[in-house]
Amino acid sequence: MSRAVILPAPGGAIELDGERTVLDRLIAQIREAGCEDVTVLTRPGADRPIKAAQLESADAATDLEHVGELAAGETGALFVACADLVASQTTIAAVLSDSSRRSGVLVGTDDATAAPVTVERGLVTGPGPGPGRLGGLAKISGAHLKRLRRHWPHGTTGHDDAFEAVLALLGARAVPVSAYKSAGLAHRQVATADQATETIAEFEAIDLDQWRMSNAVKHDDDLFATYCVSSWSPRLVRLSARLGWTPTPITWVSIALAIGAAGIFAAGWSWWYLAAAGLMYFSFVFDCVDGQLARYTQNFSSFGGWLDMMADRSKEFLIYAGLAAGAAVDGNPATAWGLAIAALLTQTVRHTADTWYAVLLDTAVVNQARKRESAPPIGRAAHLGQRLGSASEQVMGAHRSPLYWAKRTIVAPVGERWLLLAACAVAFGPQIAIAALLAWQLLALGYTGAGRTLRTLAARTAALRRPDRAAHRDDGYLGRGIRGLGLNPTISTAAAIALAAAAVWASAAGTAPAWPLLSAFAAVCFGLAAASAEHDGMFDWLIPAGLRAVELGVVLAAGLVAGVSWPVLYATLAVIALYFYDLAAGLDKAASPVARRDLGLGWPARSLIALAAAGVSLATAPGVATVTFAVLAVYVASVFIGSVVTGTVRAARA
Template sequence: MSRAVILPAPGGSTALPDGGTVLDRLIAQIREAGCDDITVLIRPGADFSCKAAQLESAGPDADLEHIGEIAFGGTGPLFLAFADLVASQTTVAAVLSDSSRRSGVLVGADDPAAAPVSVERGLVTGPGPGPARLGGLAKVSEAHLARLERHWPASRTAARAGETPTDAFDAVLAALHARAVPVGAYRTPGLVHVQARDEEDAVKTIAEFTSVDMDAWRLKNAVKHDDDLFATYAVSSWSPRLVKLAARLGVGPTPITWVSIVLALGAAGIFATGSAGLAGGADASVPWYALAAALMYFSFVFDCVDGQLARYTQNFSAFGGWLDMMADRSKEFLIYAGLAAGAALHGSDAAAWGLAIAAMITQTVRHTADTWYAVLLDTAVVRQARRRETAPPVGRAAHLGQRLGSASEQVMGAHRSPLYWAKRTIVAPVGERWLLLAVAAVAFGPQIAIGALLVWQLLALGYTTAGRCLRTLAARTAALRRPDRSAHRDDGILARLMPPGGHRFANLPAAATALAAACAGAAVWRAAAGDVWTPLALAAAALLAALTAARSDHDGIFDWLIPAGLRAVELGVVTAAGIVAGVAWPVLFALLGVIALYFYDLAAGLDKAASPVARRDLGLGWPARGLVAIIAAAAAVPTAPAVATAVFAALAVYVAAVFIGAIVAGTVRAARA
């Protein structure tokens, strides 16, 4: 349950023409945004009434003590606001409706009297020259409160060495920065907000934002201004009409997501069966594939609409954000499976399903690397702002990385220029991937469509990895220097049995992971060539090498690649074992898909800062799952492929059941909170 603390400010008692005060208005806005547990801190001798609990506080240091008692005496996020904040309901809701596990502070450039702050990559990094200025409203998530509990500042001076914040609000932000917690910047451009000093100030501000057409403002800001090429021109150019229609009908974002899933399922089904049994041959399947392509397009449209609708109506939920991300990958994997099944009807099962599996693994590895590279950049911003990483870039590669970073920022700053679109498109974003699959399937058939996608994915993976490695040398920051290992993998009991630092590669986890990924790749290659025992030996070696990184300190600058490497190891080991054992291709694809989605949930926890899954120990862990696959394959070699197929199917069902059970349990737990 969320809590809100309103800090004393002289302008809070300012009377408004409607008969209330600035504070009364703010309390009503906070309640309308869904937070009923409100505490107003007042100074001794203050004589006013308000419709919220009041708590006498002697000064800023006492404010800190009271905030700590409220923050750690319950559950849920904590919101801080100044009593004199004058803002629109949309602005207040932009902070209070954020159901993710992120922390953040409202910023703008409207109040010249507010403290200037530095904002980089959407993160408030501390006091700065501006032009962004603090807006007097902040959120501290429950997860970050847990990190602050043992380090809560007893006074403003204790908030951060070398600085003395002027009030408890600044002290809490300084404490977050001192613990290297990323603090996001909430913005509502075009809607002014100020900490009012008098009635004239408050009335003028209210008149400014009430003159804005809020419906038009919300619709405009519901559409991402920095989306990809296909989404920008083929979807967002007309999807706002669907957004308004859905809002008028009272349809929420989550049902829109389910519609998108159903459409993708229909497209996959047509790709899988559209050409079956048609007397006209391949040409007769073209209309069916065209229908499937149309369903893919509208599935993507609704995938965009659900997020736009959430922003338009400010109807956000942690589950909705998580479902949106998980649905994206689930739909894409369904399309891969449908194309593979359709291609297998008139060709080789191994070629069709093998391409689909390769595309799924490549996409999973790449997205895992994308997630942790974003963590690297956020970590670099926070740490460099605190001046912990003071060493200058060393070597030609580091300087090249620095120049690449500057060039990339310049290109992305030239919004919607040809270079901007080229840079956004070369990395194979989701809309462009779907467009390629749809057009290629209609024109050339499903197998060529998957093959073309795989080539593009591999090029994108090579392009992004090379550039990011060079930029990492310039950043000189370790993204995985953090305690939450569960945020990027589930080790299970086998990895936990490995003694910390008890192996040769204890200080080289990235090298050990690279060796493991190479062994897994070689295992798949030899299995595809028809070998039996060599692939299994290589798969076992891959697991062993990956385990050497499990208990290491991930404090190297390239260790952000470890999560992606471990994904490649497990998926490669399972693939090699499945090929050796002759596991039915759809069953092998299903197991790999379940495992991939299991790890996409980890990415959702970082990217969307929301996941209903609280524990992963029942999922066995990636080393145990790989070992089960190897043992099943070894047992099936002298017997029959049906044995391994049954084991792989059972493992897929088990992991899926554990995953779904954790989702249900987490959702119920969140609903009761």
């Protein structure tokens, strides 16, 4: 449940049409955007009736105290607005409809009297020369409210304005503050009736339907999505809106189409692969349309955003499985499924690294703005990282140039991956399709890994030095029960990865079972040592991706040693990977429907179960491991799918 607090401002009493004031209009807009709980702070002596709860407040310091009191019991987002804000409903909804874990503030360029701010990487990093200026509306997410409550100031704060004091408090606690923008739609904190009238006239002169559609389609999307989907998908978006469809059902349609494509691929190569390629294309189209529809209608939900991210990976893993099954029909099952598993592992590790690298960059921006870097860049590599970052920004600034498209495409984005799979499957067969994808994934991993290593040296910050890192790690009871063992976490993670890789290599090569199992067990131990340590190093942002590689490698090695059925082994790895993707989604999305994370057991326990199953299978009957792996996959999938169904029902009732 979210709450809005409106701070006093003289311009709020300006009458617009003889019946309502600027403040009345703002209250109605906030409620229309979905926030019913509105509290207005008023100065002593104000006697105009207001259709909202009121609290008398003497000055800015008291305003801040009241905001802190109102935030004390909140579990949802807290919106803070200034009473003199005049903006379109679309602009207000752009802030209030954000269901993610982000906190942010409305930023514009129209109000010359507003405080100027600096915006870097989409984050407001503090006072600055502009051109961005504060817009009088901010959001503090529920996740960040918890961090602020213990540090909420009492008494004087050094700020004459409570709104700026709230933003300063976010900065003091190193909370990244996103910049919400509605470019082209004027919004101002007004001081006179003329200013209010002019501002309303400015945004009412805009075709809001066309503006929303223009902003619903990403302007910085990838090559395939830009020219082969977004060039015509707005027609589907408008049709969906007219029919009253919401984004979540469209996501399910996209999933159904991907399932159909995977089913055709699994039957082995035939000219029906052309139909499967078509289903893949339209699955991707609907995957784009659900997000565009959400932005066009401003119909966002935390569950819908989470489902969209999880659906992307689920569909891709289904396509891998379908191609592997199809390749196994006429070829070697070990080669077919091995390539699919390698592609799954590479993609999962890449995406985990991508998630935490983005956190690293955001953390670096915030820390550098607060001048809290441990030291300036030192050494040739760090300076090379700085130059690399500057060059990357210049290339991305040259929008839709050849270098721009090359940089966006080399990292194997989802649309291009699907195009490669579909085209190669039709032309060369399923096994060549998976092999080509794996080669591209490895190239992308090497390219991004080298560049990010250098940029990490330039950033010199610790992305995992944060109070909520355990919420994104899936250590389970076993992992949390082990405390610091005195080992460097980065070195421990590297050792664990090497041991897991050695275990996979040894099991695939058919060496004596004891060696890969012992190597895999040692990998788990080093992984636990890494998880238990304090993560205050520059390269510790790689630890979550490293632990994913360790778990998946250990499970794979155990499955290979015990001769687990290929489809069962793939399904187990895919379910575990998807279960972790839920954690990655939690870094940005507001909420996951998985209420009991411990029900998934945690990566150390799952790894040890796989190793134990392999050991028992070797000592007794070969089928024990296959049954155990299948039970583990079904169990984790049941926890996961049960949460998805619950979330779907809850979202439908909301």
